[in-house]
Amino acid sequence: MKCRYCGKEIPEGALYCKACGREVFIVPEYNPLDDMLTEQIRDSIDGTGREEDYLVYDDASFQTRATSARRNTSRTTRTGNTGRTAPLTKEQKRRQAEKRKQKRRKKRRKVLLIMALILAVIVGISIVLYQNSYTGIVAKGNKALTSKEYGAAQQSFEKALSKNDEKPDAYVGLSKVYIGQNDLDAAEQVFTDAIEKHSKNTELYEACIQFYLDTKQAIKIPELMDEASDSVAEALNGYIIDKPEYSLDDEETYDDVQQLTLSTTGKTIYYTTDGSDPTFQSTKYAKPIQLDEGETTIKAISVDKRGVPSQYEEKTYVIELPIEEAPAVSPSTGQYESEMTIEVKVPEGYDAYYTMDGEDPTTASTKYTGPIDMPKGDTLFKAVLVSADGRLSGVTTRNYSLELSE
Numbered sequence: 001m002k003c004r005y006c007g008k009e010i011p012e013g014a015l016y017c018k019a020c021g022r023e024v025f026i027v028p029e030y031n032p033l034d035d036m037l038t039e040q041i042r043d044s045i046d047g048t049g050r051e052e053d054y055l056v057y058d059d060a061s062f063q064t065r066a067t068s069a070r071r072n073t074s075r076t077t078r079t080g081n082t083g084r085t086a087p088l089t090k091e092q093k094r095r096q097a098e099k100r101k102q103k104r105r106k107k108r109r110k111v112l113l114i115m116a117l118i119l120a121v122i123v124g125i126s127i128v129l130y131q132n133s134y135t136g137i138v139a140k141g142n143k144a145l146t147s148k149e150y151g152a153a154q155q156s157f158e159k160a161l162s163k164n165d166e167k168p169d170a171y172v173g174l175s176k177v178y179i180g181q182n183d184l185d186a187a188e189q190v191f192t193d194a195i196e197k198h199s200k201n202t203e204l205y206e207a208c209i210q211f212y213l214d215t216k217q218a219i220k221i222p223e224l225m226d227e228a229s230d231s232v233a234e235a236l237n238g239y240i241i242d243k244p245e246y247s248l249d250d251e252e253t254y255d256d257v258q259q260l261t262l263s264t265t266g267k268t269i270y271y272t273t274d275g276s277d278p279t280f281q282s283t284k285y286a287k288p289i290q291l292d293e294g295e296t297t298i299k300a301i302s303v304d305k306r307g308v309p310s311q312y313e314e315k316t317y318v319i320e321l322p323i324e325e326a327p328a329v330s331p332s333t334g335q336y337e338s339e340m341t342i343e344v345k346v347p348e349g350y351d352a353y354y355t356m357d358g359e360d361p362t363t364a365s366t367k368y369t370g371p372i373d374m375p376k377g378d379t380l381f382k383a384v385l386v387s388a389d390g391r392l393s394g395v396t397t398r399n400y401s402l403e404l405s406e
Contacts, residue, residue, distance in 0.1 A: 016092050021099050134163045134170075141173045150177050166198055168207035175211055184215060202235045209239055213307060219279055222301075222311040241310035244269050244285075244300045250315035255322060259288040264302040267310075271300035278312055293319045294389045326394035327352055327385045335401040341371040342398070344383045350393075354383040360395055376402050 001010050008019035016023060088096075130136040141156030154177045160170035171194050178187035191208035198204055205228060212220050225233060225240050233240065247261035248254075262269050262285050269285035270278045275297040289298065295318050302310040328345040346352045352368035353361040358380040368383065379400040385393035 015088070016095065021095055134160050134167065137163070138169045138173060141170070145173060145176055145180070148180065150180055153177050165194070166201060166204075168203045171204065172207050172211070179215070184217075187211065187215070188217075200229050200231055202232050205232050205236055209236070209308075218307045219309055221308055226311065239308055241267065241302050241304055241308055243310045243313040244271075244302050246298070246300075246313065246315050248291075248315075248317060250317055253318045253320055254291070255320055257293070258291040258317065258319060260291055260298060260317070261288045262298075262300050267302040267304050269300055269302055271298055273298055275299070280307075280309075291317050291319055293321045293387075295319075320389075320391075321387070323387060323391050324350060324385050324393050326396040327383050329381065329383050329396045329398050331398075331400075333399045335403065336374065337403055337405045339404070340374040340400075340402065342374055342381055342400070343371045344368045344396075346385065349388055350385045352383055352385055354381065356381050358382070360384070362392070363390070374400055374402050376404065 001012070002008065003010050003017040003020060003022065005022045006017060006020040008017060010017055131140070137156050137160040141153045141160065144150075144153035144156060154174065157170045157174040157177065161174075164170075171190055175187040175190045178184070178190065188211070191204065191211055194204050195201070195208060205224070208224060209221055212218050212224070221239060222241070225236065228236070242264065244262045244264050247263070248258060262271065270280060270282040271285055271289070272278045272282050273289070273296055276282075276299070278299050278301045280303070285300065295316060297314065297316040299312045299314045301312045324347050330343050330345075331340060344352045344354065346368065351363075353363060353365040354368055354372075355361045355365050356375065356379050359365075359382070361382050361384045363386055365384075379402070381398040381400060383396045387393075
């Protein structure tokens with residue numbers, strides 16, 4: 001017997017085709033003519049048959065009835081005419097399950113292949129779009145920058161800027177191109193030009209601040225923020241550092257040496273006393289500053305933990321110690337008949353100057369260094385004290401007349 005599906009030979013008694021796995025429908029060898037003849041013979045013996053029942057069927061009629069009988073018979077079971085299906089063996093069940101699994105695997109593989117193709121197309125399109133996007137071009141520039149291919153990197157960053165000149169990434173990359181070539185001025189110019197063009201772009205200001213921090217030029221941050229718009233200053237308020245506080249008022253003139261205290265919260269203070277702008281290399285504040293006689297200018301900055309400085313605070317203090325009165329000169333005014341010396345008492349911290357021609361003394365006059373021999377005849381002696389800061393005391397005047405006796 002051959003399989004009705006694949007045409008392969010099926011061993012006798014087999015319920016499944018070993019080639020294709022399909023069930024074998026066993027139809028009993030049944031000829032409907034046998035039943036018809038048997039029925040007619042039985043009726044003739046019993047005398048119950050009718051003549052029309054014994055008519056000879058033509059081929060077409062017989063073929064029709066035979067086909068109908070076979071169709072009815074095909075509904076019978078493989079084991080006979082009981083109307084029930086024979087149970088499957090374990091091996092047959094296993095083969096059926098294996099075939100179903102294979103079908104499912106094939107279907108899954110087909111679905112996965114289609115999905116993979118779709119995904120590949122999507123990925124390909126995405127890569128093309130990314131490579132031509134602002135982000136993709138910047139990434140290409142950064143890759144060239146890492147390899148120190150500065151020319152290629154510069155081209156990529158400039159191309160990115162042609163697509164979008166408001167985002168900071170391309171400016172940062174372009175500045176690094178110049179940094180890599182030791183041109184800090186050009187690197188800084190990248191940001192200053194961008195900020196000048198987009199004066200309210202907070203991201204560009206923040207990128208410039210980071211540039212100053214990375215290149216150890218943080219001292220320029222206060223000036224940058226001082227020129228920023230109100231909206232930018234408000235958004236980047238964390239980069240605006242409070243100035244140091246001074247303990248003394250600089251509008252007052254002091255008549256004694258003073259101790260100046262500088263204070264801030266959680267920050268380091270650097271200061272100068274010579275009028276120069278303070279930097280990170282200036283004197284670090286650790287204790288009160290003594291203000292001596294004269295004029296002293298103190299400039300100071302506060303620096304937070306990130307290294308961001310404040311603008312400097314400047315105050316000038318004047319210390320004027322009380323000036324000595326006119327110097328003491330001896331001897332007193334009078335007439336003298338013997339040789340005499342003139343002495344001026346000079347306090348510590350002062351110099352004395354004198355004249356003997358009646359002119360008021362100044363720092364251009366003769367400096368007193370010790371006792372002076374009184375000249376013969378009439379002499380108008382004048383003396384003055386000069387403090388360390390150049391202030392002059394009152395003038396002391398003496399009239400001398402020296403006539404030596406013989």
